């Protein structure tokens with residue numbers, strides 16, 4: 380069972396590639412939340428593959444992934460567990476945080492991976508050039524083949540992650556500020572370019588957007604940047620920092636709507 384969360388398709392692509400190669404079910408964490416309920420119960424067999432694939436936000440896992448793990452109830456045998464974070468550069472302390480959350484649920488993180496994929500965050504930086512995107516996506520295909528080989532053999536203790544320098548410090552210093560000040564919709568707005576296509580409403584994993592006369596944001600937000608990156612006419616902006624920046628979607632994810 381491969382659980383994933385994605386905003387712009389990188390983690391979806393990675394999770395799908397693994398699920399297909401391993402003959403596993405692909406499960407969207409956002410869609411599991413849509414079903415309602417306080418507990419997510421799954422029965423797994425001894426040594427059955429259980430994966431968590433998600434993007435890195437401010438050197439940590441997305442809140443929705445940690446909330447999901449917090450509500451997990453696993454019965455049956457002891458699964459073979461891995462995590463895979465996708466990021467634009469480095470994951471900081473993401474893996475130790477996931478490991479701690481899984482341990483609390485009585486699950487052992489057997490392997491952990493990070494794949495550097497195209498960056499979908501254009502505040503402060505910009506998205507990657509087309510050449511860089513192509514290069515990263517090609518390398519990701521190769522990396523996923525290596526990961527699939529490890530998983531197929533049920534190898535244990537493979538920690539192939541990219542924490543970067545001062546990982547613990549960056550996560551401890553920046554992530555709480557991200558959670559407190561950035562994870563809201565205050566700075567999103569839409570320009571006259573909006574064609575009211577409704578794509579932003581469809582792609583928001585927590586249904587915070589409603590397209591009426593124009594898109595309207597409720598308060599809560601994961602900052603996944605799905606809305607801003609999916610908008611086909613670049614009508615969605617975030618503060619003053621995105622008007623002149625590029626947008627990114629995984630090429631295979633563009634056609635899933």
Ligand SMILES: Cc1cc2nc3c(=O)[nH]c(=O)nc-3n(C[C@H](O)[C@H](O)[C@H](O)COP(=O)(O)O)c2cc1C
Nearest residue numbers: 386387388389390434435437438466467468469499
């Ligand atoms: C709010 C936000 C914060 C991010 N923080 C980080 C980060 O700390 N480190 C990093 O390498 N990439 C960071 N990224 C880039 C994403 O992790 C990366 O592009 C990821 O592959 C996107 O996955 P997705 O397409 O499945 O949504 C951030 C992206 C967003 C939207």
